[in-house]
Amino acid sequence: MTDTTLIAPQRKPHALELAPVFIFLVLALAPVAAAFGPETYLLGLFTRVMVFAIAALALDFICGYGGLVSFGHAAFVGIGAYSVGILSAHGVTDILISLPVALAASAIFAYLTGTVCLRTKSVYFIMITLAFGQMVYFVAGSLAPYGGDDGMTLQVRSTLLGFQPFKNDRVFYYAVLLFLLAAYLACRAIVASRFGRVFRGAKENPVRMATIGYDVFKYQRIAYVIAGMIGGLAGFLLANVVEFVSPAYMSWQRSGELIIMVLFGGIGTLYGAIVGAAAFLLLEDGLGSITENWKLIFGPMLVLIVLFARGGVVGLIERLTGRAGRG
Amino acid sequence: MSLSLLFVQTLNGLQFGVLLFLIAAGLTLVFGVMDFINLAHGVQYMLGAYLAVMFYALTGNFLVALVLALAAALVFGLLLEFVVFRHLYERDHLEQVIATFGIIMFLNQGVKVVWGAAPLSLPIPEMLSGTIVLMPGILYPVWRLVIIGSGLGVGLILYLLVTQTRVGMLVRAGATNARIVSALGVDIRRLFMIVFGFGTMLAAFAGVMIAPILSVEPGMGDGVLILAFVVIVIGGIGSMRGAFIAALLIGLVDTLGRSFAIDILRLVMPPSPARTVGPAIASMLIYVLMALVLYFRPAGLFPVRGR
Numbered sequence: 096m097t098d099t100t101l102i103a104p105q106r107k108p109h110a111l112e113l114a115p116v117f118i119f120l121v122l123a124l125a126p127v128a129a130a131f132g133p134e135t136y137l138l139g140l141f142t143r144v145m146v147f148a149i150a151a152l153a154l155d156f157i158c159g160y161g162g163l164v165s166f167g168h169a170a171f172v173g174i175g176a177y178s179v180g181i182l183s184a185h186g187v188t189d190i191l192i193s194l195p196v197a198l199a200a201s202a203i204f205a206y207l208t209g210t211v212c213l214r215t216k217s218v219y220f221i222m223i224t225l226a227f228g229q230m231v232y233f234v235a236g237s238l239a240p241y242g243g244d245d246g247m248t249l250q251v252r253s254t255l256l257g258f259q260p261f262k263n264d265r266v267f268y269y270a271v272l273l274f275l276l277a278a279y280l281a282c283r284a285i286v287a288s289r290f291g292r293v294f295r296g297a298k299e300n301p302v303r304m305a306t307i308g309y310d311v312f313k314y315q316r317i318a319y320v321i322a323g324m325i326g327g328l329a330g331f332l333l334a335n336v337v338e339f340v341s342p343a344y345m346s347w348q349r350s351g352e353l354i355i356m357v358l359f360g361g362i363g364t365l366y367g368a369i370v371g372a373a374a375f376l377l378l379e380d381g382l383g384s385i386t387e388n389w390k391l392i393f394g395p396m397l398v399l400i401v402l403f404a405r406g407g408v409v410g411l412i413e414r415l416t417g418r419a420g421r422g
Numbered sequence: 423m424s425l426s427l428l429f430v431q432t433l434n435g436l437q438f439g440v441l442l443f444l445i446a447a448g449l450t451l452v453f454g455v456m457d458f459i460n461l462a463h464g465v466q467y468m469l470g471a472y473l474a475v476m477f478y479a480l481t482g483n484f485l486v487a488l489v490l491a492l493a494a495a496l497v498f499g500l501l502l503e504f505v506v507f508r509h510l511y512e513r514d515h516l517e518q519v520i521a522t523f524g525i526i527m528f529l530n531q532g533v534k535v536v537w538g539a540a541p542l543s544l545p546i547p548e549m550l551s552g553t554i555v556l557m558p559g560i561l562y563p564v565w566r567l568v569i570i571g572s573g574l575g576v577g578l579i580l581y582l583l584v585t586q587t588r589v590g591m592l593v594r595a596g597a598t599n600a601r602i603v604s605a606l607g608v609d610i611r612r613l614f615m616i617v618f619g620f621g622t623m624l625a626a627f628a629g630v631m632i633a634p635i636l637s638v639e640p641g642m643g644d645g646v647l648i649l650a651f652v653v654i655v656i657g658g659i660g661s662m663r664g665a666f667i668a669a670l671l672i673g674l675v676d677t678l679g680r681s682f683a684i685d686i687l688r689l690v691m692p693p694s695p696a697r698t699v700g701p702a703i704a705s706m707l708i709y710v711l712m713a714l715v716l717y718f719r720p721a722g723l724f725p726v727r728g729r
Contacts (some may be wrong), residue, residue, distance in 0.1 A: 158516070164515060164516050164519070166519065208713075210717075211713045211716055211717050214716065214717065214720045215716055215720045215721075216720075217515060218453070218457070218459060218515060218659060219655055219659070219716070219720065219721070219722075221459065221515060221519065222651045222652075222654075222655045223655060223712065223713075223716055225648060225651060226648065226651065226652050226655070226709050226712055227709060227713070229648050229709065230705075230706050230709035230710075233702075233705035233706070234702045234705060234706055236705070237701040237702040237704075237705055238698075238702065239698055239701075240698060347644075347648060348644075351461075351519070351520075351523045354516065354519060354520060354523075355520055355523065358516065358517070358520050362516070388531055388534075388535055390527040390528065390530070390531035391528055391531050391532060391535070393524070393527055394524040394525060394526070394527035394528030394529075394531070395524060395528055396524070397520055397521060397523060397524025397527070398506055398521045398524045398525060400520075401510070401513070401517045401520050401521040401524070402506075402509055402510075402521070
């Protein structure tokens with residue numbers, strides 16, 4: 096695993112480095128286990144987990160490695176979803192058209208907003224991404240021909256050259272898993288590349304990177320566009336999971352939840368985003384089945400996690416195993 | 423699009439702007455002085471409205487309800503500061519966002535549990551209900567004028583506090599560089615608490631004042647919070663003057679945009695697409711405005727912090 100040492104040069108090889116392998120193994124085997132339980136429900140839940148994992152992954156990529164805390168990431172998910180929805184409302188359902196359109200639309204939005212957002216720093220960046228997210232949210236809500244605030248139902252899941260491969264839940268599950276794996280490997284490769292080093296360097300000290308001669312703004316904008324496209328991919332898949340598209344996908348609460356997922360899993364690890372998405376959605380599902388007031392438990396839990404459990408799940412495991420190794 | 427409608431909508435925009443200013447003023451201070459992102463500022467506004475409804479039901483007097491609601495909101499705000507926020511000032515923005523997000527979740531749901539999910543309402547005080555003739559043929563609700571007046575009054579008081587008093591001077595200094603102020607021997611924690619409590623009360627005040635014309639419901643603070651963020655970003659974080667000007671600007675642009683976008687578009691396109699595109703453009707306006715401002719002035723119109 097030579098590239099892992101590039102990601103975290105100062106860390107010694109650690110049991111945790113097998114974590115991504117373990118995570119993907121679990122995800123690959125999950126449908127087998129699901130077959131013994133309420134299969135449709137479990138498959139649906141885990142497909143949703145993976146879709147949000149893709150979105151959270153993209154956020155972790157810019158946030159954890161570039162220090163760009165975007166509070167409007169759900170906008171990309173929404174743009175991806177609406178690309179599918181609007182095309183399908185006009186009778187275009189082929190994945191070969193809708194996926195590129197979803198990616199292109201989110202890339203264009205990321206490029207345009209990134210040009211404005213990335214001129215600002217820290218708090219301003221958080222706020223302005225938040226505001227752009229709200230902008231898309233309200234625009235989607237005012238699209239009367241496409242359901243307005245109520246959203247719209249998809250007639251069918253995306254098709255491929257006339258076939259309907261996504262119709263089968265299991266096939267769809269593995270398709271999403273492949274997308275997640277591809278997104279993970281792509282982010283990981285980018286982080287370890289020369290481009291990724293400059294990007295990470297800009298997080299540490301943008302002035303230094305600029306002095307060395309890199310155009311920090313350009314690097315950040317490319318990364319922002321990449322993250323936006325991965326977010327759009329998640330949106331494309333999300334529309335297919337629930338077969339429904341609505342502005343609610345991009346409300347600022349959704350963006351907040353994506354940040355929570357990233358922080359939950361452990362920021363700046365990539366695979367932590369997958370763990371975080373799973374933890375968040377399973378917790379939401381679990382608490383939701385106990386009481387309808389699950390937010391009364393979940394809210395304070397977030398506060399406690401921030402106050403006492405820095406580094407998320409991954410950090411926790413790191414600390415536990417680290418201590419075990421020493422003792 | 424008649425002239426009298428334009429006049430009325432301008433007043434409505436002003437009223438909305440004043441409301442935004444009341445919320446943004448506290449936010450920009452907390453933000454400027456403590457460098458702390460408080461997403462929970464919006465729920466303070468919601469809480470103010472709910473507390474006023476509760477105290478009004480108990481006492482039957484609007485003024486008493488207002489005072490009690492402000493006091494209760496202040497106590498609650500300081501309690502939150504003491505229990506949670508105090509431990510977050512030194513953390514990075516991401517963690518502040520998550521923790522205060524958790525508080526929003528808790529309070530929005532808590533309000534639902536305590537007061538129910540159905541919208542509540544607060545009656546306008548007898549004396550100030552009804553309408554007034556502003557110009558021949560133009561009637562305007564008195565209460566909205568009261569909101570405008572009280573907002574401008576608060577603005578004036580804030581201006582005097584910030585420019586003329588010792589605490590105001592420390593606040594300004596803190597917004598410019600909190601660390602130096604602390605090094606000069608000022609008890610920065612106490613200053614933080616005063617600023618925070620004051621901001622909380624302003625948000626609650628906005629909630630009480632708007633309660634008679636909006637429905638009081640869970641989550642009512644969320645949308646306003648985002649707009650308040652837009653306001654303080656445009657105005658320049660930490661700048662009271664910036665918050666004031668930006669709030670009025672946003673209030674006017676948003677209100678006028680929503681009322682006249684379709685009419686204006688109909689001048690250049692057929693009515694049916696205008697009706698579709700109009701609302702979409704109207705809801706984008708303030709964000710486009712923000713993008714333009716930040717593109718040319720990345721630190722807002724009135725940058726404060728000397729970094």
